[in-house]
Amino acid sequence: MARKERRVTIEDVAREAGVSPMTVSRVVNNTGRISDRTRRHVQDVISRMDYRPSRAARTLVTRQTKMIAIVVPDITNPYFAEILQGAEDVAWAHGYGVLLSNTNERPAREEAVLSQIEETTADGLIVCASRLADDVLLPLIAKRRAVVLINREGQDRFASVVRSRYGFGYRAVRAARYLVGLGRRRIGYLLLQRGGVRSNLGMFVQAMNDLAAETNPDWYRTSLPTWESGYEAARGLLADHPELDAVVGGNDLVALGTMRAAIELGRRIPDDLALIGGDDILMAREVTPALTTFSVPKFEMGAAATRLLLDQLGGDARYQEYLYDEEMIVRASTG
Amino acid sequence: MARKERRVTIEDVAREAGVSPMTVSRVVNNTGRISDRTRRHVQDVISRMDYRPSRAARTLVTRQTKMIAIVVPDITNPYFAEILQGAEDVAWAHGYGVLLSNTNERPAREEAVLSQIEETTADGLIVCASRLADDVLLPLIAKRRAVVLINREGQDRFASVVRSRYGFGYRAVRAARYLVGLGRRRIGYLLLQRGGVRSNLGMFVQAMNDLAAETNPDWYRTSLPTWESGYEAARGLLADHPELDAVVGGNDLVALGTMRAAIELGRRIPDDLALIGGDDILMAREVTPALTTFSVPKFEMGAAATRLLLDQLGGDARYQEYLYDEEMIVRASTG
DNA sequence: CTGTTAGCGCCTTCAG
DNA sequence: CTGAAGGCGCTAACAG
Numbered sequence: 001m002a003r004k005e006r007r008v009t010i011e012d013v014a015r016e017a018g019v020s021p022m023t024v025s026r027v028v029n030n031t032g033r034i035s036d037r038t039r040r041h042v043q044d045v046i047s048r049m050d051y052r053p054s055r056a057a058r059t060l061v062t063r064q065t066k067m068i069a070i071v072v073p074d075i076t077n078p079y080f081a082e083i084l085q086g087a088e089d090v091a092w093a094h095g096y097g098v099l100l101s102n103t104n105e106r107p108a109r110e111e112a113v114l115s116q117i118e119e120t121t122a123d124g125l126i127v128c129a130s131r132l133a134d135d136v137l138l139p140l141i142a143k144r145r146a147v148v149l150i151n152r153e154g155q156d157r158f159a160s161v162v163r164s165r166y167g168f169g170y171r172a173v174r175a176a177r178y179l180v181g182l183g184r185r186r187i188g189y190l191l192l193q194r195g196g197v198r199s200n201l202g203m204f205v206q207a208m209n210d211l212a213a214e215t216n217p218d219w220y221r222t223s224l225p226t227w228e229s230g231y232e233a234a235r236g237l238l239a240d241h242p243e244l245d246a247v248v249g250g251n252d253l254v255a256l257g258t259m260r261a262a263i264e265l266g267r268r269i270p271d272d273l274a275l276i277g278g279d280d281i282l283m284a285r286e287v288t289p290a291l292t293t294f295s296v297p298k299f300e301m302g303a304a305a306t307r308l309l310l311d312q313l314g315g316d317a318r319y320q321e322y323l324y325d326e327e328m329i330v331r332a333s334t335g
Numbered sequence: 336m337a338r339k340e341r342r343v344t345i346e347d348v349a350r351e352a353g354v355s356p357m358t359v360s361r362v363v364n365n366t367g368r369i370s371d372r373t374r375r376h377v378q379d380v381i382s383r384m385d386y387r388p389s390r391a392a393r394t395l396v397t398r399q400t401k402m403i404a405i406v407v408p409d410i411t412n413p414y415f416a417e418i419l420q421g422a423e424d425v426a427w428a429h430g431y432g433v434l435l436s437n438t439n440e441r442p443a444r445e446e447a448v449l450s451q452i453e454e455t456t457a458d459g460l461i462v463c464a465s466r467l468a469d470d471v472l473l474p475l476i477a478k479r480r481a482v483v484l485i486n487r488e489g490q491d492r493f494a495s496v497v498r499s500r501y502g503f504g505y506r507a508v509r510a511a512r513y514l515v516g517l518g519r520r521r522i523g524y525l526l527l528q529r530g531g532v533r534s535n536l537g538m539f540v541q542a543m544n545d546l547a548a549e550t551n552p553d554w555y556r557t558s559l560p561t562w563e564s565g566y567e568a569a570r571g572l573l574a575d576h577p578e579l580d581a582v583v584g585g586n587d588l589v590a591l592g593t594m595r596a597a598i599e600l601g602r603r604i605p606d607d608l609a610l611i612g613g614d615d616i617l618m619a620r621e622v623t624p625a626l627t628t629f630s631v632p633k634f635e636m637g638a639a640a641t642r643l644l645l646d647q648l649g650g651d652a653r654y655q656e657y658l659y660d661e662e663m664i665v666r667a668s669t670g
Numbered sequence: 671c672t673g674t675t676a677g678c679g680c681c682t683t684c685a686g
Numbered sequence: 687c688t689g690a691a692g693g694c695g696c697t698a699a700c701a702g
Contacts (some may be wrong), residue, residue: 006629009679009680010678010679010680010681011680019689020688021679021680021691022682022688022690023687024690025680025681029681032687032688033683033688035687035688037690038687045678052453053455053680054395054455054678054680055393055394055400055455055456056394056680057395057678057679057681057702058679058680058681059390059694060389060391060392060395060679060680060693060694060696061679061680062681062695065390065391069545075410075416075420075423076413076416076420076688077418078411078413080409081410083413084435085410085437085439088410088436089437089439092436092437092448097434098434098435099402099432099433099434099435100423100433100434101423101432101433102420102427103425104424110585111702117596118387120388120389120390120391120534121390121432135609148676165623206691227621241428244460260621263470269560275650282562282618283621283622286562286594286618286622287623288590288622302514315697342695344694344695344696344697345695345697346695354672354673355672355673355674355699356673356695356696357673358672358673360697361671361672361697364697366697367671367672368671368672369671369672370671370672388695388696389694389695389696391694391696392695392697393678393695393696393697394678394696394698395677395678395694395695395696396677396695396697397697397698398678399677449683491701500692532692534682
């Protein structure tokens with residue numbers, strides 16, 4: 001299976017160069033003191049023989065893989081794609097490889113993935129928008145040396161966190177508040193169904209009450225954070241409730257699915273139905289009517305997560321939080 | 336830096352279980368013959384001590400990393416995101432990890448990435464839509480044990496390939512042919528600028544000539560495969576050439592950028608300007624007017640690429656080609 | 671069915 | 687500034 005032909009090792013180079021393996025190692029890693037002459041000579045031999053250090057051997061002794069693992073719910077969601085882009089960019093710039101796991105919005109798969117990525121696979125771990133409940137997630141990451149969570153809410157500081165300042169619930173509240181201010185009365189909400197993560201419906205209802213706005217449990221449904229799921233949920237919701245004059249989607253994909261469902265059901269946007277999403281993906285801006293949404297610095301958040309992780313690997317043990325403000329982008333879908 | 340506390344090794348387990356390391360190894364890898372009694376006993380000890388084999392040590396001796404590397408031009412392009420999803424899915428199902436490199440549409444970075452991912456990093460390599468010229472790409476992948484190219488055209492069979500049957504040039508030709516059939520006369524083309532990869536403009540012009548359709552070098556410009564680049568290119572093209580009554584975009588993102596530019600410049604779609612893209616991303620369908628495009632099985636292509644790669648790793652040395660047909664999806668943007 | 675021996679390729683440590 | 691010895695944790699190959 002594996003090719004039998006021996007690869008060029010550090011010893012081969014050493015022999016060829018007439019020095020000890022240690023000297024070659026020093027040249028390769030740029031450590032210790034080496035005379036310029038030998039350094040150049042060794043470098044010559046290295047490139048002549050096309051020597052490449054073995055990662056495995058190096059990892060075995062240094063206990064560093066120079067890899068970070070990133071777990072993401074769905075890379076076809078542009079929101080995560082951009083976060084991932086930011087994370088990979090920084091990792092690459094620092095000489096780290098990125099091991100990607102896509103859980104396809106399945107908590108069970110996330111669990112399996114997390115229990116398989118251990119210290120011997122990657123030096124650090126970034127978990128993006130985990131769909132696991134605290135009591136499942138915690139044990140899975142507890143023993144790791146470096147972990148950063150993206151978009152994880154909760155008090156318990158068991159890892160560094162990068163997220164939007166006020167959390168998911170607050171986003172919906174802001175949206176509803178805006179809609180009420182616009183004169184909308186009967187507001188539906190498609191909240192994201194995220195595995196074991198606590199729902200934020202209570203917060204939403206509370207806010208509606210505070211606004212003296214109408215509420216109705218039948219107006220609130222859950223949806224996976226995908227277009228298809230949002231579309232399906234909205235078909236049901238809108239068909240059952242012609243009285244709704246606005247819908248808040250858990251994110252842009254869901255709101256966009258809702259837009260399609262609304263159009264199919266003959267609702268005009270924004271006249272009959274106002275719509276708000278979240279994440280500010282490209283599609284939200286380019287669709288007609290353009291979708292009102294919340295913008296977050298996705299690339300930057302991914303980049304920050306990696307930086308935080310590298311800090312931890314560098315010995316900075318503090319748990320930190322990076323909080324980002326979400327800006328509401330008002331577009332035609334809210335009139 | 337690395338924690339000093341020794342991890343649990345196979346020897347620890349062996350000692351604790353009163354057997355040899357070899358027996359533990361056999362239990363872990365499920366190889367050789369082991370009595371049921373000892374197997375169960377060893378498994379007990381393993382889980383009690385929470386033993387995890389060291390990847391590095393294993394890799395060092397087996398020469399297998401159980402990782403595949405995937406190089407992609409831009410993961411925020413939904414086209415690649417879906418391919419990646421397919422590839423990761425299959426890899427995961429076979430116990431392989433995915434090492435992701437995103438080159439951000441920069442050939443130089445692709446080159447750097449490819450020269451750093453060697454056999455000691457990943458067992459196999461999938462290069463998606465390489466932007467490198469043959470004479471650059473070839474040496475970089477020549478010595479690898481297993482390589483699969485996605486969407487790479489060219490005669491030279493130097494690696495297995497997964498791609499659409501008729502290639503990028505043909506897609507544009509089909510689009511133009513359709514537009515001419517619709518009565519469009521002056522057709523612009525925003526072709527994808529892909530580093531050192533040969534342009535397909537010649538093929539396009541040839542086809543137009545065959546159709547006895549008007550051609551004009553000024554109607555053809557290049558664009559990166561991104562929305563922004565398509566938008567910029569189209570602003571210029573459409574401003575300079577009011578006479579155009581159709582534009583073919585290299586892919587959906589470019590065509591969508593063109594759509595935005597056209598709207599801003601007061602062109603009505605499809606009345607004044609017909610538009611065709613390619614890739615069939617979600618956004619193409621959901622935009623108004625919906626974009627005519629070419630559909631390809633993206634997820635399936637990524638999955639097939641990984642399967643091909645795993646075949647090669649399994650010893651199947653044949654170079655293979657998987658070809659997929661592109662179906663033209665006619666939507667409102669062409670009237 | 672189980673154990674022994676001998677590395678895989680590199681870097682840490684300690685001597686020169 | 688350079689080298690020698692030893693070991694990181696595991697499995698292939700061969701014994702028994």
